[in-house]
Amino acid sequence: MNMKSSHNNLYSKRDIAIQDNPFFAEIIESNLNEFTAQCWKWDDFAKFGSLVQVESEKHIVLSCVTQVQTGSLDPIRQPFPYQKTEAELLVEQPQIFEFLKTIFTVQILGYIDKNQNKTYYLLPPTPCKIHSFVKECPADTVTNFFKESLDLPILFKFLSQNLNFDELLLTILTRLYDQNILTQPLLDDFYQTLSLLTGNDYRRLKLFLRRVEKIANQSSL
Secondary structure (H helix, E strand, O other): OOOOHHHHHOOHHHHHHHHHOOEEEEEEEEOOOEEEEEEOEOOEOOOOOOEEEEEOOOEEEEEEEEEEEEEEOOOOOOOOOOOOOHHHHHHHOHHHHHHEEEEEEEEEEEEEEOOOOEEEOOOOOOOOOOOOEEEEOOHHHHHHHHOOOOOOHHHHOOHHHOOOHHHHHHHHHHHHHHOOOOOHHHHHHHHHHHHHHOOOOHHHHHHHHHHHHHHHOOOOO
16 A cells, blocks of 8 residues: 555654653553553543553553543643633643643453463453553554454444444544555455444445545555
8 A cells, every 4th residue: 555645644743752752651440341541641642543552471451542531630620711722821821731631441452472472352361450551552563463354343342332433443444544554355354344243234334334435545455
């Protein structure tokens, strides 16, 4: 696939930050299915649909960002509409940004067994530990995770908990395209898996695939 320069620039700032310090958040809630992490900086966070990882002694847990939320650190101090731009507020009232926090929730998709160097498309045997650090997955990890198939069953298992499920799938496809990972065999496998997991819901599938075509038409698939 031929990539446009604009696509490559989408992640340039974040890529630089990853090289300097790959970790940007810390887990504050955790269970087998998902975890919630708080970003160390309120305006530096993983994007919706991106793949992040948490490493322990035995495993590297791979997860997809399903929700991002910014709010106040202090329940008493709520954001107030000042009718000023962010640049103006940074000059006049920079202290208000000190009370902001960003948290994000992920759906765990699988894990890498470090001893066997093998990827499992299953929930890990134990939840990620509280206070573990979070970083975005390197490009080679994303490629290896999705190179054979877009593994969807584990996502569909928790479909009822995710109101933005179709948007999440589209975002994942877009990111795979931007990172030059979305191949025609991978896309064909995605179509078949999605059809099976939606119970061959023709109307939903047709509307969804129309939106997918806009992504595919941008490349040489």
